[in-house]
Amino acid sequence: QVQLVESGGGLVQPGGSLRLSCAASGFTFSTYYMSWVRQAPGKGPEWVSSMSAVGSITDYADSVKGRFTISRDNAKNTLYLQMNSLKTEDTALYYCARGGRGVTSVQSQGTQVTVSS
Secondary structure, three states: OOEEEEEOOEEEOOOOOEEEEEEEEOOOHHHOOEEEEEEOOOOOEEEEEEEOOOOOOEEEOOOOOOOEEEEEEOOOOEEEEEEOOOOHHHOEEEEEEEOOOOOOOOOOOOEEEEEOO
16 A cells, blocks of 8 residues: 655754655655645644656745755655755644645655754
């Protein structure tokens, strides 16, 4: 069955960086658009970024544009999110998901990112 396992979250100070990973299995990863979605405490899920199946097209929410970079390694069935210049408002549970811009449905555990001084 489809399995997505996120990792790489943690506690970081404002201005810091983290790199998230998502290991995918149970489907042909290289044929799917993939996205990152986040959910902050008390808020609904928010689409963050997407990448096309072969990595030629990327898209970002305005709130993270210029600070986050999505990438993928289809040989390793892994999706990444490099997060720089982190802000307190980036604190959330981060998920990866199949699908493109606007996807908010998640089926995995996520990885917690906390930005705090």
